[in-house]
Amino acid sequence: MGSVRAQAIDLGNPNNWRILNQFINNRFTGGTNAEEMLSIALEMLKQKEYSLADVLIISDFIFPQPSPTTIRAINIAHKSGTHLYGLKIGNHNSSSELFLMKIWRISGNSI
Numbered sequence: 001m002g003s004v005r006a007q008a009i010d011l012g013n014p015n016n017w018r019i020l021n022q023f024i025n026n027r028f029t030g031g032t033n034a035e036e037m038l039s040i041a042l043e044m045l046k047q048k049e050y051s052l053a054d055v056l057i058i059s060d061f062i063f064p065q066p067s068p069t070t071i072r073a074i075n076i077a078h079k080s081g082t083h084l085y086g087l088k089i090g091n092h093n094s095s096s097e098l099f100l101m102k103i104w105r106i107s108g109n110s111i
Contacts (some may be wrong), residue, residue, distance in 0.1 A: 034063040057060040
């Protein structure tokens with residue numbers, strides 16, 4: 001998922017690792033639309049080929065806590081076996097990480 005607009009990348013397809021590499025090497029500015037990002041991820045999970053998939057969100061997580069409707073959809077996904085993980089870029093605190101199963105962090109010093 002990206003800055004301002006969301007992007008889903010299927011990492012089950014080895015050809016898409018190049019896309020992930022390009023994404024990580026970009027410099028982003030602007031805000032993250034968490035509702036859009038989570039909506040895209042949750043919609044993909046409804047597709048048969050992604051029904052058992054996990055989700056990795058790469059972000060600075062500087063966005064408001066998702067809406068109650070989105071949190072309910074995340075909890076339903078958790079109950080059906082999906083895990084949402086985060087790769088957090090930066091050192092700032094955020095309460096919006098609470099819906100994730102696990103978070104890995106990359107600090108500004110590590111980039």
